[in-house]
Amino acid sequence: MSAIDTQPQTPVVVDNYLNHTKGVLSWALTLDHKRIGVMYTISVLLSFFLGGMFALLVRTELIAPGEGFLTQDQYNQAFSLHGAIMVFLVIIPSVPAALGNFIMPIMLGAKDVAFPRLNLFSYYLWVFGAIFFVVAMFTGSLDTGWTFYTPYSIDTDSAMSGVIPALTGAFILGFSSIFTGMNFIVTIHRLRPPGMTWFRMPLFLWAIYATALIQVLATPVLGITLLLLIMERAFGIGIFNPALGGDPVLYQHFFWFYSHPAVYIMILPGMGIISELIAVHSHKHICGYKFIAFSSVAIAIFGFLVWGHHMFVSGQSPLLNAIFSAITFSVSIPSAVKMFNWLATLYKGSISLNTPMLYALSFMFIFAIGGLTGLHLGTLATDVHLHDTYFVVAHFHYVMMGSALIAMIGGLHHWWPKITGKMYNENLGRLGCILVFVGFNTTFLPQFVLGSQGMPRRYHDYSNFLPEQVELYATYHMWSSIGSYIMAVGFFLTAGYLIHSLFAGRRAPANPWGGRSLEWQCASPPPYDNFAVTPSVGDCYDFSVLEWDEKEQGYRINEEARRKQAYPGEVADRSGAEKLDGD
Amino acid sequence: MFALAALPAGRQRNAFVNESEQFIAGRFAMWLLLLSLGMLFGASLIAFLVIRLQLADHWPGELISLPRGLWFSAIIMLFSSATIHAALHAARCNRKRMLVAGLAVTFVLGCLFLAMQVQCWLVALAELRNVWLELGNNRLAATGFYIFSGVHGLHVVGGLIPMAVVTLRAARNQYNAQHYGGVQYITMYWHFLDGVWIVLFATLLIGM
Ligand code: HEM
Numbered sequence: 001m002s003a004i005d006t007q008p009q010t011p012v013v014v015d016n017y018l019n020h021t022k023g024v025l026s027w028a029l030t031l032d033h034k035r036i037g038v039m040y041t042i043s044v045l046l047s048f049f050l051g052g053m054f055a056l057l058v059r060t061e062l063i064a065p066g067e068g069f070l071t072q073d074q075y076n077q078a079f080s081l082h083g084a085i086m087v088f089l090v091i092i093p094s095v096p097a098a099l100g101n102f103i104m105p106i107m108l109g110a111k112d113v114a115f116p117r118l119n120l121f122s123y124y125l126w127v128f129g130a131i132f133f134v135v136a137m138f139t140g141s142l143d144t145g146w147t148f149y150t151p152y153s154i155d156t157d158s159a160m161s162g163v164i165p166a167l168t169g170a171f172i173l174g175f176s177s178i179f180t181g182m183n184f185i186v187t188i189h190r191l192r193p194p195g196m197t198w199f200r201m202p203l204f205l206w207a208i209y210a211t212a213l214i215q216v217l218a219t220p221v222l223g224i225t226l227l228l229l230i231m232e233r234a235f236g237i238g239i240f241n242p243a244l245g246g247d248p249v250l251y252q253h254f255f256w257f258y259s260h261p262a263v264y265i266m267i268l269p270g271m272g273i274i275s276e277l278i279a280v281h282s283h284k285h286i287c288g289y290k291f292i293a294f295s296s297v298a299i300a301i302f303g304f305l306v307w308g309h310h311m312f313v314s315g316q317s318p319l320l321n322a323i324f325s326a327i328t329f330s331v332s333i334p335s336a337v338k339m340f341n342w343l344a345t346l347y348k349g350s351i352s353l354n355t356p357m358l359y360a361l362s363f364m365f366i367f368a369i370g371g372l373t374g375l376h377l378g379t380l381a382t383d384v385h386l387h388d389t390y391f392v393v394a395h396f397h398y399v400m401m402g403s404a405l406i407a408m409i410g411g412l413h414h415w416w417p418k419i420t421g422k423m424y425n426e427n428l429g430r431l432g433c434i435l436v437f438v439g440f441n442t443t444f445l446p447q448f449v450l451g452s453q454g455m456p457r458r459y460h461d462y463s464n465f466l467p468e469q470v471e472l473y474a475t476y477h478m479w480s481s482i483g484s485y486i487m488a489v490g491f492f493l494t495a496g497y498l499i500h501s502l503f504a505g506r507r508a509p510a511n512p513w514g515g516r517s518l519e520w521q522c523a524s525p526p527p528y529d530n531f532a533v534t535p536s537v538g539d540c541y542d543f544s545v546l547e548w549d550e551k552e553q554g555y556r557i558n559e560e561a562r563r564k565q566a567y568p569g570e571v572a573d574r575s576g577a578e579k580l581d582g583d
Numbered sequence: 584m585f586a587l588a589a590l591p592a593g594r595q596r597n598a599f600v601n602e603s604e605q606f607i608a609g610r611f612a613m614w615l616l617l618l619s620l621g622m623l624f625g626a627s628l629i630a631f632l633v634i635r636l637q638l639a640d641h642w643p644g645e646l647i648s649l650p651r652g653l654w655f656s657a658i659i660m661l662f663s664s665a666t667i668h669a670a671l672h673a674a675r676c677n678r679k680r681m682l683v684a685g686l687a688v689t690f691v692l693g694c695l696f697l698a699m700q701v702q703c704w705l706v707a708l709a710e711l712r713n714v715w716l717e718l719g720n721n722r723l724a725a726t727g728f729y730i731f732s733g734v735h736g737l738h739v740v741g742g743l744i745p746m747a748v749v750t751l752r753a754a755r756n757q758y759n760a761q762h763y764g765g766v767q768y769i770t771m772y773w774h775f776l777d778g779v780w781i782v783l784f785a786t787l788l789i790g791m
């Protein structure tokens with residue numbers, strides 16, 4: 001390992017986390033955050049496939065008015081499973097648990113997260129929760145929607161055996177999320193390398209940190225709510241069931257007390273990814289670092305105060321309605337702060353229009369629409385009209401799928417060379433992104449119109465409305481379904497070239513894009529212990545010190561330039577860092 | 584989190600520079616866990632109170648009485664907090680026998696507490712049979728006690744398992760004044776459970 005010291009650029013390390021040990025057990029029992037991250041990524045993508053199949057069923061049913069190929073009951077189950085899988089199994093763990101696990105400790109120059117065992121345990125909790133969802137799929141009759149509203153979820157006629165397994169699954173997944181959050185908070189507090197103050201952290205870490213706070217504080221409330229609901233259904237305890245003295249609106253309060261903050265569990269890490277992508281791929285220092293960092297925390301805090309905007313028509317008091325409506329507007333401010341800072345970062349940057357950047361631009365376009373339509377919903381008067389229509393469906397797909405998930409896919413491309421050590425086909429990547437972008441907007445833009453024209457959500461058939469309505473709805477629904485097929489093609493293409501790159505991709509250099517944060521200073525794929533020598537921490541958005549290395553086909557840090565730009569007191573060489581290798 | 588103790592202990596992957604850093608991190612994580620569980624119990628308390636207030640006009644308080652045994656179990660719980668604190672103190676002062684004794688006694692008290700709770704469940708159940716039909720749609724009057732003691736009891740079980748592990752490790756002499764992370768964490772958790780039960784019990788006493 002001593003040879004490393006003489007070479008400033010990252011050495012070619014033969015030993016890496018992928019080939020360090022072999023065999024199924026060496027993966028299944030691994031404590032390595034990178035392998036756990038990879039296992040999460042694969043699991044989440046498989047769930048995404050499953051949830052996507054249900055989405056295609058739903059869209060195909062709606063392509064034309066009239067009784068389609070699904071019965072009403074099957075339709076209800078298809079959208080419920082779609083929603084529950086996408087929310088609990090895909091978006092919530094996608095960025096923090098999957099990409100965050102892989103990237104965060106490396107960004108910190110650390111060897112692992114604070115509690116590697118707890119990390120593995122969280123993963124198995126995820127698997128365990130996922131199994132319950134699969135059970136719910138086969139026992140059937142999860143037809144409550146992903147929100148499990150009472151009284152649907154306690155009504156024994158309409159909701160049979162699938163409800164309790166699904167609730168149990170979500171309960172377990174909640175604990176997986178809490179433990180991951182705990183782990184990440186402690187990691188970021190205690191394992192930052194010397195020299196990396198809070199305000200020198202990559203913005204991705206700020207986002208992960210803010211997310212983890214929500215995970216730890218909000219998820220337990222969901223946990224107890226689901227537990228009470230299970231007991232209500234199984235024993236009739238009289239908390240949520242009005243026939244037994246309970247209050248169904250109480251359930252909604254509890255559910256949204258978690259689930260509104262949870263939408264920030266979904267979007268904040270995505271925003272963190274976008275901050276990285278925009279800065280790195282426009283090779284320009286991020287604008288308004290502190291604004292972006294603080295806006296993440298502000299979103300996490302405000303996010304706890306607005307849950308009632310999901311309940312404007314639930315009969316809660318007009319005063320509460322007005323208060324929730326007013327506070328809702330305040331949440332959009334920090335989101336807008338981020339948007340403007342990203343735009344300012346792009347301005348006069350030297351933008352590479354590669355796949356990650358295309359995803360980042362897609363995010364900005366889509367999130368602008370998703371966020372702004374949230375304001376229509378947050379406005380009391382308009383929401384009464386729009387609530388439970390396709391307008392809401394379109395809104396949350398713009399923010400959850402079009403923003404959070406697109407950010408995750410963008411991040412996957414950005415860090416793909418780091419994770420796998422292989423480069424994917426750039427042109428196919430661009431094509432995939434464009435297909436997804438076009439398909440996405442074709443699917444969901446019409447739904448805003450549908451909703452504002454009164455098409456309710458969760459309807460299996462729309463042929464019983466007035467004739468002119470049916471005609472209008474049919475056109476928009478058809479376009480929406482066509483869009484979903486385009487999107488599917490885009491995703492299959494993406495899966496195809498990514499898998500292909502594993503076998504035939506060009507070997508990835510340590511730093512293919514010209515990133516400055518620490519993960520780009522270790523080999524691709526990273527060695528088992530991440531860094532042989534703890535790397536120096538500099539301004540992670542100062543790209544002026546990078547130069548292109550023709551031989552490596554990647555960037556490297558120009559040591560002389562780095563010394564000139566170094567922070568006062570920046571640790572230039574980390575003698576004594578060897579102590580960190582305890583193994 | 585506690586099931587982790589079951590993973591092969593020999594395999595280590597440690598990102599900390601030294602043990603004291605790791606100790607600080609562990610304690611911090613335990614605070615976060617307690618904060619999180621605090622939200623959980625807080626929410627169940629609020630759920631109970633909301634429904635209780637909604638039913639205020641026709642609350643059948645006279646039909647239901649809390650089992651007397653609950654006073655006894657509350658005292659056990661309080662006492663076990665003292666014994667585990669003694670254990671922690673012993674660990675810090677390197678008094679090994681005292682440590683093992685403190686942990687073992689706490690463990691036994693924990694089991695006793697659970698047994699007492701179960702006994703109360705049965706007593707309440709017997710009483711419930713007689714009044715079930717008269718309760719009407721005031722189910723919570725009967726089930727509130729079960730919800731609170733059930734959710735709390737699950738957490739007690741979740742504490743006894745790692746407590747057994749810590750006790751065994753202490754018996755095998757694996758802790759000393761410099762190295763007592765396990766004792767510290769389980770003590771924090773146990774105090775928390777104690778406090779929670781006092782609050783829940785008080786709520787039941789007042790609310791019923
Ligand atoms: C930019 C600020 C945002 C505002 C002002 C906002 C506002 C709202 C409002 C008022 C509703 C309730 C509509 C109704 O049911 O009548 C709603 C629904 C929803 N929003 Fe947002 N939102 C914002 C961002 C987000 C984000 C970032 C996400 C997710 C990543 C999200 C996910 C959802 C979901 C899932 C629903 C529907 C839940 C359901 O009923 O199934 N929102 N939004």
Ligand SMILES: [Cu+2]
Nearest residue numbers: 260307309310
């Ligand atoms: Cu919301």
